[in-house]
Amino acid sequence: MMGAMPESEYDVIIVGSGAGGGMAAHVLTHAGARCLMLEAGDWYDTARESKWLEWGYDAPHRGTTDDEHAYGGFEAVVGGYHVDGEPYTCAAGTHWKWFRSRMLGGRTNAWGRISLRNGPADFKPHSRDGKGFDWPISYEDLAPYYDKTEELIGVFGSAEGLENLPDGKFLPPPAPRCYELLIQKACRELQIPCIPSRLAILTRPMGDRPACHYVSQCYRGCRMGSNFSSPVVLLYPAQQTGNLEIRCGAMVREVMTGPDGRAAGVSYIDKEMGQEVQVTGKVIVLAASTCETVRLLLNSRSSRFPNGLANSSGLVGRYLMDTVMSDVTGWVPSLMNLPPHNEDGVGGMHLFVPWWNYERQRLGQLPFSRGYHIELSGGRSGMPAPGLLTGSESLLGGGYGKALKQRSRSLYGSLVSFHGRGEMIPNEDSYCELDKSTVDRWGIPVLRFHFRWSDQEIQMARHMQETFQQIVQTMGGKVIESYGADQRWGISEGGEGIHEVGGTRMGSDPATSVLNPHCQAWDCKNLFVTDGAPFVSLSDKNPTLTIMALAWRTSEYIASQMRTHAV
Amino acid sequence: MKNAAEQSGSSSTGLRFHRRAMLKMMMALPVAGLVPRASFAEAARSLVETVVMPGGAASWKLRALTPQEWTTVGVLSDWIIPADDESGSATDAGVPEFIDDWLDFQRGELLAEIQGGLAWLDTECSRLHGSTFVNCTSDEQRQMLDRIAWPERTAADDAQGVAFFSRFRDLVLSGFYTSEAGIRYLPYVGNQPQRGWQGCPAPVVAQLGVTNVALPLEQTLPSQGAVRPLTPSQLSARVR
Numbered sequence: 132m133m134g135a136m137p138e139s140e141y142d143v144i145i146v147g148s149g150a151g152g153g154m155a156a157h158v159l160t161h162a163g164a165r166c167l168m169l170e171a172g173d174w175y176d177t178a179r180e181s182k183w184l185e186w187g188y189d190a191p192h193r194g195t196t197d198d199e200h201a202y203g204g205f206e207a208v209v210g211g212y213h214v215d216g217e218p219y220t221c222a223a224g225t226h227w228k229w230f231r232s233r234m235l236g237g238r239t240n241a242w243g244r245i246s247l248r249n250g251p252a253d254f255k256p257h258s259r260d261g262k263g264f265d266w267p268i269s270y271e272d273l274a275p276y277y278d279k280t281e282e283l284i285g286v287f288g289s290a291e292g293l294e295n296l297p298d299g300k301f302l303p304p305p306a307p308r309c310y311e312l313l314i315q316k317a318c319r320e321l322q323i324p325c326i327p328s329r330l331a332i333l334t335r336p337m338g339d340r341p342a343c344h345y346v347s348q349c350y351r352g353c354r355m356g357s358n359f360s361s362p363v364v365l366l367y368p369a370q371q372t373g374n375l376e377i378r379c380g381a382m383v384r385e386v387m388t389g390p391d392g393r394a395a396g397v398s399y400i401d402k403e404m405g406q407e408v409q410v411t412g413k414v415i416v417l418a419a420s421t422c423e424t425v426r427l428l429l430n431s432r433s434s435r436f437p438n439g440l441a442n443s444s445g446l447v448g449r450y451l452m453d454t455v456m457s458d459v460t461g462w463v464p465s466l467m468n469l470p471p472h473n474e475d476g477v478g479g480m481h482l483f484v485p486w487w488n489y490e491r492q493r494l495g496q497l498p499f500s501r502g503y504h505i506e507l508s509g510g511r512s513g514m515p516a517p518g519l520l521t522g523s524e525s526l527l528g529g530g531y532g533k534a535l536k537q538r539s540r541s542l543y544g545s546l547v548s549f550h551g552r553g554e555m556i557p558n559e560d561s562y563c564e565l566d567k568s569t570v571d572r573w574g575i576p577v578l579r580f581h582f583r584w585s586d587q588e589i590q591m592a593r594h595m596q597e598t599f600q601q602i603v604q605t606m607g608g609k610v611i612e613s614y615g616a617d618q619r620w621g622i623s624e625g626g627e628g629i630h631e632v633g634g635t636r637m638g639s640d641p642a643t644s645v646l647n648p649h650c651q652a653w654d655c656k657n658l659f660v661t662d663g664a665p666f667v668s669l670s671d672k673n674p675t676l677t678i679m680a681l682a683w684r685t686s687e688y689i690a691s692q693m694r695t696h697a698v
Numbered sequence: 699m700k701n702a703a704e705q706s707g708s709s710s711t712g713l714r715f716h717r718r719a720m721l722k723m724m725m726a727l728p729v730a731g732l733v734p735r736a737s738f739a740e741a742a743r744s745l746v747e748t749v750v751m752p753g754g755a756a757s758w759k760l761r762a763l764t765p766q767e768w769t770t771v772g773v774l775s776d777w778i779i780p781a782d783d784e785s786g787s788a789t790d791a792g793v794p795e796f797i798d799d800w801l802d803f804q805r806g807e808l809l810a811e812i813q814g815g816l817a818w819l820d821t822e823c824s825r826l827h828g829s830t831f832v833n834c835t836s837d838e839q840r841q842m843l844d845r846i847a848w849p850e851r852t853a854a855d856d857a858q859g860v861a862f863f864s865r866f867r868d869l870v871l872s873g874f875y876t877s878e879a880g881i882r883y884l885p886y887v888g889n890q891p892q893r894g895w896q897g898c899p900a901p902v903v904a905q906l907g908v909t910n911v912a913l914p915l916e917q918t919l920p921s922q923g924a925v926r927p928l929t930p931s932q933l934s935a936r937v938r
Contacts, residue, residue: 184889186878192803193796193876306897312908334895344891465906472899475888515886517800519875521868529848531778531867539871543884 141167142693144397144412146383146427149237150675151662151682152418153361158686160374164693167410169381169399172209172233177240177360181207181352193517207240207352208232216572220579227580228626229422235379236361237420238629240352243479244330244359246286246676248277250295253670260500263556266667267639267648270297276680284359285337288329296485302334304481308474310466310510310547311482317605318484328483331359347513349478358478384575385431386415386440386658394658400573414657414689414698418682421663422563425634426578429565441635441652446645448563450636451582452669454628455503455553457592457621460612461603462526466510466545474511482507486671499590503553503671511544525611549602551595554671556587557633561625582625592620630674632663650685657698661685758795761802762809767816771797773832777843778870785883788874796873815862822859
């Protein structure tokens with residue numbers, strides 16, 4: 132808590148430079164607001180630093196990294212599940228994994244670019260099946276912002292008119308790869324839809340950004356700027372307005388509040404200088420990433436807000452969610468010995484399977500209430516990496532010498548993988564809080580996680596396993612990697628989806644939510660959240676597009692409130 | 699297209715020096731693919747001692763393996779991926795260097811498993827033939843491999859050796875198929891910027907018996923001109 136505040140230097144202070152912070156900066160600077168952006172990581176320029184087109188054999192460890200640290204490989208990530216000096220803890224029985232990317236643009240540099248709209252049912256899940264909670268807004272509220280976001284960032288896809296999968300403003304989709312056509316054929320026999328995917332990758336030029344050049348390396352960052360990342364599409368144009376200052380290496384410790392209870396500014400550690408710095412602003416936007424935003428609020432304690440800022444409901448950190456994941460890999464003999472062809476394509480699937488069992492769920496014929504979609508990979512797409520053509524016992528049958536060499540080559544391109552990505556229903560046992568006994572290297576208390584899948588999610592993972600195995604068999608293939616009941620059907624650990632959302636959920640009642648329907652803190656009207664923390668549910672749709680559409684809507688509201696001096 | 703020897707020789711880094719030497723040595727031997735292993739191993743060992751160990755600019759400095767293990771890894775790798783008329787061998791492709799680096803990178807259980815397996819191999823060879831694996835004759839080496847290379851026809855007593863060899867074979871395949879030579883052998887023909895996306899080629903569509911419903915993007919796109927990265931002025935940060 133501070134005493135007399137100097138006049139605010141900035142109209143808006145934005146914490147975080149990823150999808151949510153980037154969109155807030157883009158909208159607010161274009162509306163004329165003077166913005167300061169604070170990013171905990173270093174500057175990152177994909178045009179210079181991307182490992183674009185580099186061969187694995189020219190890179191350390193063939194361009195790979197280990198499970199904990201993502202830095203140093205081809206992936207455009209600085210961080211990973213382990214960030215030096217920034218620990219987190221888990222309660223007994225919890226195996227939460229928290230992926231962080233400490234760099235300008237955050238995880239938008241390496242993300243999968245999958246851009247699916249939430250459908251009408253995804254905003255009203257409680258109304259649909261009595262579980263979880265409804266959002267205080269509807270699809271119609273967000274639809275115009277989905278339109279604008281897609282038109283700004285560029286998303287390819289196809290109009291399908293499917294239930295709860297709204298079509299968008301799409302660029303034309305790339306033609307399917309060979310193995311995807313074979314999957315599509317099997318799905319047709321099983322009456323499962325298999326349609327063009329929807330990714331934030333340009334298939335036509337857009338402004339200065341050329342169309343994709345199809346080397347399947349989006350995860351390395353694109354030197355061409357042909358895919359969406361926050362710096363290329365949002366931050367650099369925001370800087371062109373003259374209204375944006377970006378400070379990197381700024382690890383925010385807390386939001387400071389004045390005697391009137393309003394947010395006055397933020398206090399951060401300048402990591403290079405090792406100094407504490409305070410800046411003031413009229414409006415504070417938190418987009419530090421879901422859990423980091425929660426941590427910031429919980430660490431912003433004062434006599435007026437003893438349990439942390441915006442936490443009079445006690446719900447900050449509650450209802451943490453992540454995507455339900457389970458995978459199957461199959462070997463498909465008809466894909467063996469195909470004529471050599473370039474199957475790279477875009478950096479992601481060209482076809483995917485949206486959820487198709489709404490009617491069966493309405494009829495109560497499935498033991499779980501929510502949906503999942505299937506992401507596809509396999510074939511000859513992408514540069515060979517360690518692990519390729521291994522798994523010798525099940526596929527190669529053993530051996531050595533010339534016969535093994537020829538047999539292993541004949542297997543190239545014949546594997547396909549199915550990645551289930553499903554909706555988790557928020558539960559009381561999944562949350563994060565401050566760990567009172569652990570601080571990071573700057574002395575900031577760290578998060579302690581609690582996480583549990585319910586039987587709903589386990590049953591969904593079982594359905595994924597059974598369905599994917601059925602598709603492999605329909606393709607004439609053999610399942611070579613799958614999971615049974617004793618492995619909980621291969622369900623992921625919480626956090627591994629890297630889709631963590633919730634923790635400052637929005638709502639229409641201050642007693643049961645942290646933010647109002649404009650993502651404005653009930654307790655502090657010049658404080659807003661624009662990352663994944665406001666999410667009330669996590670549909671099977673990957674969250675980034677919704678984060679950006681919601682951030683656009685929130686930022687327009689902030690601009691309108693600033694014009695009328697309401698905040 | 700270059701042959702394997704030229705590919706190896708044209709590589710820019712000095713790391714490949716001793717592999718080129720090995721390659722020349724092997725090419726001088728009478729029967730391709732049936733290299734007398736004892737003499738090869740002897741020569742390889744002397745190379746390891748003279749080239750790898752002193753750590754000069756042109757050498758591969760061992761990161762995880764001992765010189766003796768390194769020699770065994772080279773011999774085993776070439777039993778798994780030998781040279782043929784389409785590509786060089788595993789050692790030509792730098793697989794031992796890949797394995798040494800990978801074991802150093804991963805450490806932990808994998809390193810212990812591989813080192814333990816190499817020791818098992820030498821112990822078993824010494825017990826049967828009175829010499830380590832690399833000093834056994836080619837026939838003795840082949841007999842040994844036939845005991846552990848086929849998981850489904852192996853005696854229970856050899857389970858340790860089988861587990862090791864399966865893991866080792868995976869490492870060799872990983873190293874070979876991510877090398878320049880292995881990528882040409884597959885062949886992986888990507889990592890080449892494209893002006894448009896053609897989709898699945900018609901002959902493959904026909905072979906698979908599938909229906910290609912979508913238009914290739916080239917038919918829907920105007921010509922883009924040359925593929926080029928954005929210029930600094932297009933993609934630069936004005937303020938740091």
